[in-house]
Amino acid sequence: MPPQGYGWWYADGISDDGAYGFSIIALIGSVFSPYYAWSGRHNPHDYCALNVGIYGRGKKRWTMTERRNDVVHQAMNTIAIGPSSLKWDGNALTIHIDEWAVPLPRKVRGTLRVIPTGLNTQTFALDDAGRHQWCPIAPSARVEADLSAPNLRFSGHGYIDSNWGTEPLEAGFTHWDWSRASLNEGAGLLYDAFQRDGTNRQLALHFQKDGSFKNIPPPPRQRLKNCPIWRMPRTTLAQASIAPKIKATQEDTPFYSRSWMETEFLDEPTLAVHESLDLNKFANPIIRTMLPFRMPRRTF
Numbered sequence: 001m002p003p004q005g006y007g008w009w010y011a012d013g014i015s016d017d018g019a020y021g022f023s024i025i026a027l028i029g030s031v032f033s034p035y036y037a038w039s040g041r042h043n044p045h046d047y048c049a050l051n052v053g054i055y056g057r058g059k060k061r062w063t064m065t066e067r068r069n070d071v072v073h074q075a076m077n078t079i080a081i082g083p084s085s086l087k088w089d090g091n092a093l094t095i096h097i098d099e100w101a102v103p104l105p106r107k108v109r110g111t112l113r114v115i116p117t118g119l120n121t122q123t124f125a126l127d128d129a130g131r132h133q134w135c136p137i138a139p140s141a142r143v144e145a146d147l148s149a150p151n152l153r154f155s156g157h158g159y160i161d162s163n164w165g166t167e168p169l170e171a172g173f174t175h176w177d178w179s180r181a182s183l184n185e186g187a188g189l190l191y192d193a194f195q196r197d198g199t200n201r202q203l204a205l206h207f208q209k210d211g212s213f214k215n216i217p218p219p220p221r222q223r224l225k226n227c228p229i230w231r232m233p234r235t236t237l238a239q240a241s242i243a244p245k246i247k248a249t250q251e252d253t254p255f256y257s258r259s260w261m262e263t264e265f266l267d268e269p270t271l272a273v274h275e276s277l278d279l280n281k282f283a284n285p286i287i288r289t290m291l292p293f294r295m296p297r298r299t300f
Contacts, residue, residue, distance in 0.1 A: 001044040005166050006031045009079075009086065011093060011114045012273050013143030013158035014182075014260065020056030020154050021250075022112060022145060023258065023273075024095055026079055026086055027051065031169050032256075032282070033066055034291045041168065045069045049295070050081045052097055052108055053258070055250045059150040061108045062251075063099040066297040082300065091115065093138075093160060097147075102294055110147030114158045117141060118211030124203055126193050127172045132165040139180070139187035139207035157182040159273070170279040172196055177235050181265045181272035185209060188265035188272075190237040192221060204237065206266065216266070224261070224274075227252045234276035238263050247271065254290075255281035 001007055006029035014021040029044025030036055036047035046069045054061040065082065073080045077088040083098040095112040116138030126132040136159075143158035159180050165172070176193040191203040202218040222244055224234045229252045238244040244263040251258040261274040281287055 001029050001164075002166055003044070004041045004168065005029050005044050005164070006169070007044075007162070007164035009160070009162050011095065011112070011158065011160045012180075013112070013114065013141075013145065013156050014271060014273070015056075015145075015154035015156040017154075018247075018260075018271055020054075020059060020145070020152060021156070021260070022055065022143075023051070023053040023250075024086075024097075024112065025049075025051040026081060028072075028074075030066060030295075032064075032291065033295065034288045035066060035297050037168070037288065043069070045072065048072045048081050050084045050097075050099065052084075052099055053250060054108065054147065054150060054152065055248070056152070059152050061101040061106060061150060062294075063101045063108050064295045065099060065102075066295055068299055071300060082298065102296065107149040108147075109149040110145070110152075112146075113144040114138065114160055115142045115144070116160065116211075117209040118207075120207065120211040120213065122213070124191075126163075126176075126191065126201060126203075127195055128197075128199070128201065129172070131167050132163070132169070132172050134161065134163050134191070136161045136180075136189055136205070136207070139189060139205075139211070139213070140182065140209045159187065169277075170283045173277075173279050175276070175278045175280065177237070177274070177276050179236055179261065179263075179272045179274040181263065181270040183265060183268055183270060188270070190218070192218075192235070192237050202237065224259075227257045230254045232257055232276065232278060232281070234259070234274070236261065236263070236274055239265075239267070246274075253294075254287050255279070255284075
């Protein structure tokens with residue numbers, strides 16, 4: 001990973017009944033780290049974190065503890081960040097979690113498995129200069145959650161991707177919206193990225209379960225309700241014939257939201273994972289000084 005660079009691996013899942021879910025992000029050169037930004041971003045490997053979000057009534061947990069390079073171990077198919085790890089065995093991604101939630105110090109412990117139905121190797125540039133890349137590794141997958149803290153077990157649909165770049169996100173973009181929708185015969189993925197030069201780049205992809213895909217015309221942009229607490233605006237690409245609706249806002253911050261959204265993709269009703277990211281707000285020095293309260297840095 002070069003200086004100024006970043007990389008992450010992302011996985012999520014929603015239970016078949018739509019009641020529970022998770023998101024996992026393993027980060028090298030953590031793009032949201034105030035410590036990495038304040039350091040001048042010379043050594044991305046010294047700013048690593050595992051972000052864990054567990055969602056559902058009575059089960060919600062959130063953690064993003066940042067750790068130094070000497071407690072991060074990476075090999076071809078594994079990465080361990082402190083006491084937690086991700087391992088790919090050729091068939092499934094197994095995530096072992098052993099973390100403490102913030103701001104309330106509650107344990108987050110257990111195992112998540114994401115089993116792709118097919119794999120994709122195609123990489124997509126999110127910006128015109130090609131400094132920011134995205135690969136939807138497993139657009140369609142099954143998930144199995146077995147957690148002891150909180151006590152939660154479920155099966156459902158899931159997803160894996162990876163992003164990486166050679167400059168900070170806020171250098172390339174002002175904001176973006178992203179969503180992934182599980183379909184009966186695959187998955188739908190939508191990116192709406194607004195570049196720093198004022199242009200925007202849209203991706204609309206329809207994946208089959210085996211990992212093959214085709215580009216489709218991007219649907220029109222539609223407004224969603226602002227986040228309930230921080231009132232951050234959010235939009236999505238969605239069919240003109242329907243009005244997408246936020247079912248639940250899972251993360252509500254001054255610059256970022258993660259939600260579950262009822263929408264349609266190619267006329268199929270679905271429950272999608274949706275994210276909005278405002279990089280102008282993220283770069284605000286006042287907001288950056290707030291982040292250590294949610295992102296503690298540890299030396300072990």
